[in-house]
Amino acid sequence: NAGVTQTPKFRVLKTGQSMTLLCAQDMNHEYMYWYRQDPGMGLRLIHYSVGEGTTAKGEVPDGYNVSRLKKQNFLLGLESAAPSQTSVYFCASSYPGDSLNTEAFFGQGTRLTVV
Amino acid sequence: AQSVSQHNHHVILSEAASLELGCNYSYGGTVNLFWYVQYPGQHLQLLLKYFSGDPLVKGIKGFEAEFIKSKFSFNLRKPSVQWSDTAEYFCAVNVPGGFKTIFGAGTRLFVKA
Numbered sequence: 001n002a003g004v005t006q007t008p009k010f011r012v013l014k015t016g017q018s019m020t021l022l023c024a025q026d027m028n029h030e031y032m033y034w035y036r037q038d039p040g041m042g043l044r045l046i047h048y049s050v051g052e053g054t055t056a057k058g059e060v061p062d063g064y065n066v067s068r069l070k071k072q073n074f075l076l077g078l079e080s081a082a083p084s085q086t087s088v089y090f091c092a093s094s095y096p097g098d099s100l101n102t103e104a105f106f107g108q109g110t111r112l113t114v115v
Numbered sequence: 116a117q118s119v120s121q122h123n124h125h126v127i128l129s130e131a132a133s134l135e136l137g138c139n140y141s142y143g144g145t146v147n148l149f150w151y152v153q154y155p156g157q158h159l160q161l162l163l164k165y166f167s168g169d170p171l172v173k174g175i176k177g178f179e180a181e182f183i184k185s186k187f188s189f190n191l192r193k194p195s196v197q198w199s200d201t202a203e204y205f206c207a208v209n210v211p212g213g214f215k216t217i218f219g220a221g222t223r224l225f226v227k228a
Contacts, residue, residue: 033216040124042205043219058215078217090158094216101210102147104216106159 002026006091006107013081013114021076021110023091031094032074033058033104034066036087043090049074081114088112119206121219127195128196129227134211136191136222138206149207149216150180159205165189166211176200198228 004025013019023032029074030051045058047052063085065077075092078085087112092104122137140146150162163174170182180191189206206219 017155035218040220042119043218045215048215092159092216100215102211103149103161103164108158 004091004093004105006089006106008110009063010111011113013078013112015082015114017081018077018079019081019112020078021089021091021112023074023076023093023107024072025074025091025093025105026072027093027105028071029093029095029105030071032068032096034064034074034076035092036089037061037073037090037109038087041086044074046089071082081112083114086112086114117146117208117210117215117217119208119217119219121204121206121222125223125225126218127225127227130198131195132226134191134193134196134200136204136206136224136225138189138191138219139187140189140206140208140217141187142208142210145211146181146208147211149209150174150178150189150191151205151218153203153205153221155202158227162191162204172192193206196224196226198226200224201226 007022033048034046044060047066049055052071055066067075091107094104118141120139148165151159152162153159164171166183173179203221205221210217
């Protein structure tokens with residue numbers, strides 16, 4: 001049981017380049033999330049999905065797009081990378097079937113540097 | 116809107132010292148509360164969680180947290196820290212059945228051997 005897997009783990013982009021981060025979970029979770037982590041700011045929600053085919057904006061969605069074509073995958077895209085998007089990105093998933101257990105499970109993170 | 120405040124951004128302790136990290140949240144209704152830990156270079160892992168029942172929650176590695184509803188607080192404690200507790204600690208809150216978890220800014224703990 002791998003849990004939540006993110007690829008790639010590291011990436012360096014030039015300003016203006018595009019890339020896609022992939023998140024895969026094998027826990028049959030309905031909800032998936034993309035966060036960015038910056039020093040002193042905790043984790044900020046970029047986009048999230050409450051089910052296959054649905055996505056919604058979080059706190060800091062500008063410059064990012066997402067897709068949830070399959071329940072187990074949640075893709076985060078940067079169409080034109082900017083230095084301000086240098087960050088560590090975490091994917092997470094959770095299962096709403098039990099309304100009490102809203103614990104999120106996290107991937108290992110992707111360290112992205114935009115130069 | 117929900118928010119989470121962690122009082123200390125950096126804490127330095129010697130081994131065997133006691134630890135208390137403060138966390139306050141702003142939301143008037145029922146909440147689920149979490150503490151996550153992130154060891155250097157690793158992802159976030161759940162330390163403990165509170166959903167209902169006994170407000171004193173025990174987690175892994177000797178950590179515990181107390182939910183005080185009247186103070187909107189969920190402080191993390193450990194009686195005696197170890198060097199291996201050096202990490203960043205995040206308090207988080209969400210609404211039962213909800214999907215948006217709000218995180219605090221984090222507290223970096225450094226334990227001197």
